[in-house]
Amino acid sequence: MNIVEYPDREALLLDLANTIAGELRAALESNDRASLCVPGGTTPGPVFDTLSGVTLDWDRVDVLLNDERWVPESSDRSNTTLLKQRLLVDKAAAATLVPLYADTPTPEEGLDGLMAAIEATLPLDVLVLGMGADMHTASLFPGADQLELALSDAAPTLLAMRAPNAPEPRITLSAKALKSAMATHILITGDEKRTALQRAATLSPMDAPVSVFLAQATVHWAP
Numbered sequence: 001m002n003i004v005e006y007p008d009r010e011a012l013l014l015d016l017a018n019t020i021a022g023e024l025r026a027a028l029e030s031n032d033r034a035s036l037c038v039p040g041g042t043t044p045g046p047v048f049d050t051l052s053g054v055t056l057d058w059d060r061v062d063v064l065l066n067d068e069r070w071v072p073e074s075s076d077r078s079n080t081t082l083l084k085q086r087l088l089v090d091k092a093a094a095a096t097l098v099p100l101y102a103d104t105p106t107p108e109e110g111l112d113g114l115m116a117a118i119e120a121t122l123p124l125d126v127l128v129l130g131m132g133a134d135m136h137t138a139s140l141f142p143g144a145d146q147l148e149l150a151l152s153d154a155a156p157t158l159l160a161m162r163a164p165n166a167p168e169p170r171i172t173l174s175a176k177a178l179k180s181a182m183a184t185h186i187l188i189t190g191d192e193k194r195t196a197l198q199r200a201a202t203l204s205p206m207d208a209p210v211s212v213f214l215a216q217a218t219v220h221w222a223p
């Protein structure tokens with residue numbers, strides 16, 4: 001496993017934000033547009049705060065989430081709102097948000113309308129993933145109803161997902177879509193997640209979905 005250990009979270013966020021910016025700049029040298037796919041949840045906020053102030057051609061960058069909880073933007077659990085408040089501000093306000101939420105009662109009803117714009121961002125240039133202590137990443141949760149399909153080569157780009165550990169229905173990019181990324185980073189903090197990630201490397205994808213990304217990812221960890 002390729003793991004970078006930082007002395008503290010400040011060092012991690014500065015280095016990771018700088019690395020992501022460099023990878024986006026490199027992608028924009030050879031392509032008109034670049035895509036950045038990021039996690040929601042509680043961990044990435046400080047990285048977004050730093051990245052949003054970085055100078056690059058943000059107006060040529062498409063930003064999308066790995067996954068979204070099927071809640072309106074007024075919910076404090078909305079990853080879309082997190083992005084709008086913490087990443088798509090300052091210089092990064094010029095980037096284009098590719099939505100992963102629609103105002104429909106269920107993700108199944110919203111999915112088709114979101115698909116084409118998400119597929120247009122593939123292959124991803126830069127992918128950042130988070131991870132839960134249960135070894136889920138994106139909304140690829142152990143025990144989730146559509147996990148087997150989401151991990152398979154036959155997976156569509158987007159799937160609705162329901163899981164015992166997820167309080168609300170989700171929508172997620174499939175493993176295949178996420179694995180299209182040129183550069184992949186896994187962002188984790190704390191001892192519990194570090195231990196979980198090491199365990200994930202020894203388990204099957206159905207038990208530890210994050211494990212399917214370990215061969216291509218750089219893991220960034222701070223206490």
Ligand SMILES: O=C(O)[C@H](O)[C@@H](O)[C@H](O)[C@H](O)COP(=O)(O)O
Pocket residue numbers: 039040041042043044066067068069079129130131132136137138139
């Ligand atoms: O919507 C989400 O919940 C995320 O995209 C999810 O995959 C997240 O990265 C992990 O659950 C870790 O979350 P924390 O950073 O909050 O621990």
